[in-house]
Every structure is written in C-alpha cells, then in structure tokens.
Amino acid sequence: MNPPTPLIPDSAPFTPEQRAWLNGFFAGMYSRSSGGVPALATAAPAALTPLTIIFGSQTGTSEAIAKKAAKAAIKRGFAATVADMGTFDAGKLPAAKNVLIITSTYGDGEAPDNAKALHAALSSGKVPSLIDVRFSVCALGDTNYTHFCKCGREFDALLEKCGATRATARVDCDLDYEAPFTSWLDAALGALSTSAGSATTTPTASTEESSEDSGYSKKNPFPAPVLAFRPLNVTGSAKEVNHFEFSLEGSNLAYETGDALGVYPQNCPDLVSDVVRALGCDGEEAVATSEGELPLRTALTVHYDLGRPSQALIDLLGPVAAGPAAAGKAPAIRDVLDLLLGAETKPTLAAFIATLKKIQPRLYSISSSPKAHPGQVHLTVGAVRYEANGRKRKGVCSMFLAERAMAVGKAGVFIHSNSNFRLPTDGSKPVIMCGPGTGIAPFRAFLEERRATGAKGKNWLFFGDQRSTTDFLYRDELLTMQQEGHLSRLDLAWSRDQTEKIYVQQRMIEQAAEFFAWLESGASFYVCGDASRMAKDVDAALHKVIEIAGNRTPTQAADYVQALKNAKRYQRDVY
Ligand SMILES: Cc1cc2nc3c(=O)[nH]c(=O)nc-3n(C[C@H](O)[C@H](O)[C@H](O)COP(=O)(O)OP(=O)(O)OC[C@H]3O[C@@H](n4cnc5c(N)ncnc54)[C@H](O)[C@@H]3O)c2cc1C
Ligand SMILES: NC(=O)c1ccc[n+]([C@@H]2O[C@H](COP(=O)([O-])OP(=O)(O)OC[C@H]3O[C@@H](n4cnc5c(N)ncnc54)[C@H](OP(=O)(O)O)[C@@H]3O)[C@@H](O)[C@H]2O)c1
Numbered sequence: 001m002n003p004p005t006p007l008i009p010d011s012a013p014f015t016p017e018q019r020a021w022l023n024g025f026f027a028g029m030y031s032r033s034s035g036g037v038p039a040l041a042t043a044a045p046a047a048l049t050p051l052t053i054i055f056g057s058q059t060g061t062s063e064a065i066a067k068k069a070a071k072a073a074i075k076r077g078f079a080a081t082v083a084d085m086g087t088f089d090a091g092k093l094p095a096a097k098n099v100l101i102i103t104s105t106y107g108d109g110e111a112p113d114n115a116k117a118l119h120a121a122l123s124s125g126k127v128p129s130l131i132d133v134r135f136s137v138c139a140l141g142d143t144n145y146t147h148f149c150k151c152g153r154e155f156d157a158l159l160e161k162c163g164a165t166r167a168t169a170r171v172d173c174d175l176d177y178e179a180p181f182t183s184w185l186d187a188a189l190g191a192l193s194t195s196a197g198s199a200t201t202t203p204t205a206s207t208e209e210s211s212e213d214s215g216y217s218k219k220n221p222f223p224a225p226v227l228a229f230r231p232l233n234v235t236g237s238a239k240e241v242n243h244f245e246f247s248l249e250g251s252n253l254a255y256e257t258g259d260a261l262g263v264y265p266q267n268c269p270d271l272v273s274d275v276v277r278a279l280g281c282d283g284e285e286a287v288a289t290s291e292g293e294l295p296l297r298t299a300l301t302v303h304y305d306l307g308r309p310s311q312a313l314i315d316l317l318g319p320v321a322a323g324p325a326a327a328g329k330a331p332a333i334r335d336v337l338d339l340l341l342g343a344e345t346k347p348t349l350a351a352f353i354a355t356l357k358k359i360q361p362r363l364y365s366i367s368s369s370p371k372a373h374p375g376q377v378h379l380t381v382g383a384v385r386y387e388a389n390g391r392k393r394k395g396v397c398s399m400f401l402a403e404r405a406m407a408v409g410k411a412g413v414f415i416h417s418n419s420n421f422r423l424p425t426d427g428s429k430p431v432i433m434c435g436p437g438t439g440i441a442p443f444r445a446f447l448e449e450r451r452a453t454g455a456k457g458k459n460w461l462f463f464g465d466q467r468s469t470t471d472f473l474y475r476d477e478l479l480t481m482q483q484e485g486h487l488s489r490l491d492l493a494w495s496r497d498q499t500e501k502i503y504v505q506q507r508m509i510e511q512a513a514e515f516f517a518w519l520e521s522g523a524s525f526y527v528c529g530d531a532s533r534m535a536k537d538v539d540a541a542l543h544k545v546i547e548i549a550g551n552r553t554p555t556q557a558a559d560y561v562q563a564l565k566n567a568k569r570y571q572r573d574v575y
C-alpha cells in the first residue's frame with residue numbers, strides 16, 4: 001500500500017514538529033503491508049492530545065474502522081494510535097488518558113477472540129485505577145443476534161467500573177454501521193478534545209476514505225463477472241456446496257489469503273412476487289430509495305432486506321395473527337412476508353417501504369490464492385434451504401449465488417480484509433488447519449498460496465463432512481496436493497459413514513502426540529467453519545491435546561492456548 005499524498009499538507013494547522021510526527025505516523029500506517037497498526041509506543045509531541053483507539057475484532061470490521069477513526073482524529077489534532085486488544089497490555093490503560101474502544105460481538109454474545117484477554121483483565125478488577133481515563137465505546141453488532149452488541153456494552157460498563165469517565169455515550173451499531181459510527185466519532189472526538197492539549201475543534205469527524213482507499217468498496221461494490229460455477233458435492237448428498245469463480249479484472253481490487261469477499265445478493269423473484277401480492281400492488285409502482293426512484297419490484301429485488309422485519313414494521317403492522325413463538329420453537333415470524341401475511345390490514349406502500357432496512361452483503365471466506373489465480377477470486381458457498389411455518393425458505397445470498405448469479409452474470413462484491421487470519425510470514429513454519437464443511441474455503445487458499453510461494457513449512461489439514469463418497473469437497477485437488485507431498489498430512493472425519501458420529505476433533509485427539517509436537521515446533525493452528533458447535537468443540541479438543549500430549553493441567557493448557565493466541569498462532573475464521 002502506498003502512503004496517501006500529501007500526508008499532512010503544509011497548510012494544515014500544525015507546528016512543524018507536529019507535522020513531522022503525523023507524517024511519521026501515516027508512513028508507519030502505510031508501510032505495513034497486511035494491515036498492521038502503528039506502534040503504540042511512538043511518542044507524541046507534548047502539545048497534541050493523546051488518544052488510544054483499541055479494537056476488538058474477529059473478521060476485521062472493527063479494525064478497519066479503528067484505523068479510519070485514527071485518521072479522522074489525527075486530522076483533528078490528536079496524537080492517535082491504534083492498538084489491537086489482543087496485544088494491548090491492560091496495565092497501560094491508566095496512562096492512555098483518552099481511550100476509544102471499538103469492538104464487535106461474536107459467538108452468542110461473546111467477545112471476539114482478540115478481545116477476550118482484555119475483557120477478562122478488566123472483569124477481574126485487577127487493573128490499576130482508571131480514574132484519569134476518559135473513554136467512549138463504539139459497539140459493532142447485528143440485531144439478528146439475541147445479545148446485540150453485548151461485548152461493547154460490557155466494555156462500556158467495565159471501564160466505568162474501573163474508574164474511567166465516559167466522555168460520550170456508547171453507540172451500538174447494526175450491520176449498517178457507517179452513519180452511527182461517524183456521528184459517534186464526531187461526538188467522542190469533540191468531547192475528548194475539550195479535555196486537554198491542542199486538539200482542534202473542527203466540527204465534523206471526516207471518515208472519508210483517502211484516494212488510495214477509494215474505488216470499489218462496501219459502499220461501491222465491483223460488479224464482478226461470474227466466470228464459473230460448479231457443485232462440490234456428488235449427486236445423492238444431503239448437502240449443496242458450490243464453488244464460484246469471479247473475475248476481478250479491471251477492478252483494482254487486491255486481496256490476501258485469509259480475507260473474505262463481501263457479496264451483495266438479490267432477493268428471490270418468487271419471494272418478491274409474494275410480497276408485491278401481499279401488498280396488493282402490481283410491482284410497477286414507483287418507490288423512492290436512496291439510489292433514486294425505482295419500480296417496486298426492482299426495489300424489493302436489489303435494494304431492500306426482506307429477511308427479519310425491522311421493529312418499525314412490527315410496530316406498523318400491529319399484533320400479528322400468527323402470535324409469538326412457543327417456548328423453544330423457531331419464531332413464527334422469520335421474514336417480512338410472514339409479517340405481511342399475518343397482518344390484519346394492509347399497510348400503505350409508502351409506510352411499508354419506510355420501515356424496510358437496506359439489503360446487507362454477506363461475507364464469504366475467499367477460497368483462492370491471488371498468486372494461483374491472478375485476477376480472480378473463488379468462493380465455497382453452502383446453499384441454505386429449510387422449511388418453516390409450512391413455507392420453503394431460501395438463504396438470500398447463498399441461493400442468489402446458487403440459482404441466479406450465473407444467469408445475472410455479475411455480482412456486486414468487495415474485499416473484506418481480515419488481518420486476524422493470516423498465514424505465518426515465515427514460510428518455513430508448519431501450519432495445522434481444521435476446516436470441516438465450508439470451513440475448507442480459506443485452507444484451499446492457504447495451500448495454494450504456500451505452493452505458489454514455495455513455502456517449505458509442513459501443512460496438515462483436518463477436513464470432515466457427512467459422507468466420504470458425496471461430500472469430499474475439493475477431493476481431487478486435496479489428494480493431488482497430498483500425493484505431491486505439499487499436504488504433509490490429511491486427516492478426514494466422515495460423520496455419517498458409520499453409525500456413531502466422527503468429527504474432526506476426534507481425529508485431533510487421536511493424533512495428540514504428533515499435533516502437540518507440531519505446536520512445539522512452532523506450528524500455527526487455524527480453524528474455519530461453524531461457530532456455534534464445531535469451533536467450540538475443536539477449541540476444547542485443542543486444550544485436551546495439550547493436556548494429554550503436553551502433560552499439562554487444564555489451567556496450564558489454557559495458558560498454553562492463550563500464549564498461542566497472543567503469538568497469533570491460533571486464529572479462527574468462524575461463522
Ligand atoms: C467471516 C465470514 C465468513 C464466511 N464464510 C463462508 C463461507 O466460506 N462459505 C459459506 O457458505 N458461508 C460463509 N459464511 C456465512 C455467509 O456469510 C452467510 O451467512 C450464509 O451464506 C447464509 O447467508 P444467506 O444469505 O444465504 O442466508 P440468510 O438469508 O442470511 O439466512 C440465514 C439464516 O437462516 C436461518 N436458517 C438457516 N438454516 C436454517 C434452518 N435449517 N432452520 C431454521 N433457520 C435456518 C438462520 O436464522 C440463519 O441465520 C461466512 C460468514 C462470515 C461472517
Ligand atoms: N452465522 C451464520 O451466518 C451462518 C450462516 C450459514 C451457516 N452457518 C454455519 O456454518 C456451518 C457450515 O455449514 P457446512 O455445511 O459447511 O458444515 P457443517 O454443518 O459444519 O458440517 C460439516 C461437518 O461438521 C460436522 N459437525 C457437526 N457438528 C460438529 C461439531 N460439533 N464438531 C465438529 N464437527 C461437527 C457435520 O456433521 P453432521 O452434519 O453429521 O452432524 C459435518 O460432518 C453451518 O452448520 C451453520 O451452523 C452460519
């Protein structure tokens with residue numbers, strides 16, 4: 001990445017000393033190729049207000065906006081530094097004075113992996129008093145989850161409990177985070193700039209991207225031609241996982257293995273027709289959207305989210321005929337159509353449209369190495385189909401890709417960088433990868449990348465799925481890599497080839513001695529796939545492996561795992 005030009009122009013309101021420091025900051029920020037952060041230790045000139053922006057992030061969103069926040073803060077005269085919670089020493093908090101926390105929530109209301117240690121340190125109450133610290137929290141989350149923004153809410157409460165003063169109220173951001181994040185940052189920088197130092201009082205915290213960042217992005221997705229599509233399961237499988245290849249030619253988009261691709265879906269035409277009918281419309285009615293006026297059918301296809309209804313739509317349509325879900329059962333209302341069909345009266349079109357949320361992109365772990373497939377990006381996507389309340393349901397994006405992307409010809413995409421999921425920079429180090437089901441995606445990319453770069457380190461893959469005959473995703477590629485010796489070990493777990501379930505974690509425990517020997521020789525361990533069950537069980541198996549083969553107590557094993565995380569040798573891309 002090249003530094004933005006000019007960095008700090010001579011016309012900017014800084015002394016030469018401040019300008020030199022700021023230019024150094026930006027040079028540091030841009031000299032790191034894989035999203036590294038400027039060194040926290042860099043001394044700021046005394047006149048600038050210090051600001052430490054600490055991010056907790058699983059898949060890179062908080063990290064990216066923490067960097068944007070730093071740029072905006074620097075423009076307003078702060079000596080801002082960005083710190084990864086995973087490596088931030090809680091003992092340094094009291095000296096930080098002005099702190100912004102930006103964190104997502106993961107799992108079932110849990111902290112992202114890199115935030116767990118700081119969260120635990122603050123919860124333990126063993127950090128020194130934060131009486132001199134002023135702070136504000138930006139929580140990222142998703143209202144589709146029960147524990148919306150729980151981790152950010154907890155950091156907010158913990159910092160206050162440890163004696164810090166809240167400079168401005170926390171903001172809880174849904175997936176459409178840009179506007180609330182910008183308003184929060186503006187307010188937080190305004191409040192913190194009044195505390196000390198020479199931070200300027202420029203009213204708006206611009207988070208506009210520099211010219212280097214502009215081009216295709218989440219806000220401006222690249223219409224990527226779909227080059228190829230093929231099913232990865234064999235006929236007779238209960239699963240449907242598809243391989244997609246998109247062209248990035250002419251987009252100027254670049255990615256690293258470990259990154260995800262954001263894909264903008266289009267709603268299913270049948271679902272759109274059902275919604276149009278339920279509204280008593282014909283689909284040709286003009287509707288005002290943020291992208292201009294569109295016919296209703298088009299707006300419902302490309303612009304609006306027809307999934308889980310907003311609270312505004314629930315309020316508009318009143319008590320629902322279908323009633324609340326019975327305890328332990330799936331909710332009766334899963335999507336906008338459920339609500340419309342259950343409503344006693346039809347809403348006016350304008351009132352209905354005003355309650356809709358914008359359709360959100362879905363993320364997919366990239367399954368190609370850019371070195372192996374220049375100008376292309378590949379995905380491995382499991383088709384989501386299920387039935388609820390007597391109606392067949394289709395996952396919006398996975399089914400758009402499976403059923404219509406080839407015919408439409410293009411999909412709006414952007415790169416979602418994830419510096420928390422990276423191969424070791426030293427290619428001689430061994431890697432162990434665990435990716436059952438679609439979790440194989442980034443490991444196909446890792447293996448391709450290590451082959452393309454001639455990395456000499458050994459590669460060990462744990463893969464599993466339901467049946468060996470129908471669900472061995474990328475079978476030929478993986479077996480070829482094994483025959484060539486590139487894949488040093490391939491351990492497979494077929495859950496339904498026999499009466500009792502066999503999962504990847506059982507294979508890990510069977511191979512505990514060798515697994516531990518690889519860890520001891522410097523291996524990194526990567527996990528990708530299902531977050532709710534698999535990743536938790538694999539984590540427990542990792543502890544077990546260390547206890548059994550490393551002869552450690554459970555507490556010592558937990559310390560060993562924490563040390564792996566701190567060294568970025570245990571990374572997870574789970575969803
Ligand atoms: C960082 C990251 C990387 C990812 N990588 C991949 C990847 O490589 N491959 C991949 O396939 N996916 C991946 N995903 C998941 C992907 O982003 C989508 O969530 C997935 O494709 C489903 O999206 P959809 O639009 O098809 O489904 P949606 O329309 O969003 O519907 C999904 C929802 O449907 C409901 N649902 C699903 N199944 C059932 C069921 N059986 N019964 C009742 N309700 C159900 C659940 O509420 C679920 O949340 C990744 C996610 C993240 C965050
Ligand atoms: N959060 C989201 O947005 C989102 C969206 C889509 C999918 N997902 C998750 O992603 C997963 C990916 O689906 P997929 O089809 O690729 O793979 P999967 O459902 O995870 O199945 C892959 C293999 O893992 C096995 N498995 C089941 N439970 C396990 C456990 N506790 N530990 C280890 N292995 C286990 C499965 O066995 P059996 O099937 O025989 O039990 C199967 O053999 C889905 O299960 C879903 O939970 C999340």
Ligand SMILES: Cc1cc2nc3c(=O)[nH]c(=O)nc-3n(C[C@H](O)[C@H](O)[C@H](O)COP(=O)(O)O)c2cc1C
Nearest residue numbers: 057058059060061062104105109141142145148149
């Ligand atoms: C597996 C998974 C679990 C999640 N759990 C929650 C949750 O419990 N509460 C919430 O508010 N958001 C949850 N989210 C949404 C994320 O917090 C949100 O997508 C956020 O923008 C991710 O930021 P990050 O990339 O910095 O981690 C979850 C997302 C995923 C993929």
